[in-house]
Amino acid sequence: MAQIQKRRSQNVTGDLYVDSTCIDCDTCRWMAPNIFHRDGSQSAVFVQPTQEKERLHALQALLACPTASIGTVNKPTEIQQVQQSLPILIAENVYHCGYHSEKSFGATSYFIQRDEGNVLVDSPRFTPPLVKQLEAMGGIQYMYLTHQDDVADHAQFQAHFGCTRILYQDDISTGTQDVELQIEGTEPYPLASDLLIVPVPGHSKGHTVLLHKHFLFTGDHLAWSAGAQRLVGFRRYCWYSWEEQIQSMRKLLDYDFDWILPGHGRRYHASLEEMPQRIKECIAEMEATV
Numbered sequence: 667m668a669q670i671q672k673r674r675s676q677n678v679t680g681d682l683y684v685d686s687t688c689i690d691c692d693t694c695r696w697m698a699p700n701i702f703h704r705d706g707s708q709s710a711v712f713v714q715p716t717q718e719k720e721r722l723h724a725l726q727a728l729l730a731c732p733t734a735s736i737g738t739v740n741k742p743t744e745i746q747q748v749q750q751s752l753p754i755l756i757a758e759n760v761y762h763c764g765y766h767s768e769k770s771f772g773a774t775s776y777f778i779q780r781d782e783g784n785v786l787v788d789s790p791r792f793t794p795p796l797v798k799q800l801e802a803m804g805g806i807q808y809m810y811l812t813h814q815d816d817v818a819d820h821a822q823f824q825a826h827f828g829c830t831r832i833l834y835q836d837d838i839s840t841g842t843q844d845v846e847l848q849i850e851g852t853e854p855y856p857l858a859s860d861l862l863i864v865p866v867p868g869h870s871k872g873h874t875v876l877l878h879k880h881f882l883f884t885g886d887h888l889a890w891s892a893g894a895q896r897l898v899g900f901r902r903y904c905w906y907s908w909e910e911q912i913q914s915m916r917k918l919l920d921y922d923f924d925w926i927l928p929g930h931g932r933r934y935h936a937s938l939e940e941m942p943q944r945i946k947e948c949i950a951e952m953e954a955t956v
């Protein structure tokens with residue numbers, strides 16, 4: 667729960683506020699950009715929501731905030747409806763789960779709804795309102811983990827849904843040693859006819875991305891930077907090998923996708939024709955920093 671005593675002075679006057687526990691994960695700013703902005707090294711409310719849609723987006727961000735740093739002076743009467751609005755549809759059968767976890771450094775988690783069995787991509791917070799919604803959407807067959815950092819409450823999701831967790835062997839640690847499917851090798855791994863796991867070492871040694879139809883789930887390998895206004899690999903957060911991350915980025919040119927859905931950073935949508943050019947620009951920028 668956000669605390670009114672910790673309300674940041676940078677918030678505008680009104681009901682909604684951000685407190686000083688914000689970890690600057692950026693989530694509220696892309697979920698409700700008309701309401702939240704960055705002021706100093708943390709978020710703040712710069713406009714109070716007045717429209718119903720703005721209020722919905724602000725309250726969805728409140729629920730998504732990994733540190734419960736967003737609060738309202740008056741208890742929101744519609745919170746149950748907001749809980750029922752998550753996961754949020756992105757396109758077709760792909761959803762943003764919300765409920766980011768501090769254990770995953772606030773990473774974004776996604777849900778893919780499929781007739782053959784649903785997929786949870788990386789771990790959101792294990793929280794009753796979300797669990798209830800995921801049950802109603804058909805449960806979870808696979809819990810695909812892009813890499814070692816964004817695993818959060820994976821064990822609780824597995825225990826509740828009985829899903830098969832998937833993580834590349836090189837990213838297995840003590841906390842994930844029981845993961846049911848530990849893949850290895852340098853070749854892409856076809857999990858199903860519409861689910862291809864592609865190893866992309868760089869950010870971590872065992873990082874992979876998931877291709878589902880024309881959606882690419884990229885974890886911490888690749889994202890859109892709002893500041894730079896282009897696709898980026900995050901060198902500052904490259905824990906294994908920048909050279910290998912560049913090499914892994916080149917591999918993506920072998921695949922067709924028009925959505926990039928990252929763990930950190932912003933999502934990006936372009937045409938199938940435009941995407942390779944954006945990836946090539948990203949590679950060129952990365953190569954310039956070797």
Ligand code: SF4
Nearest residue numbers: 688689691692694731
């Ligand atoms: S979602 Fe929460 S932690 Fe993340 S930037 Fe917003 S207020 Fe800060």
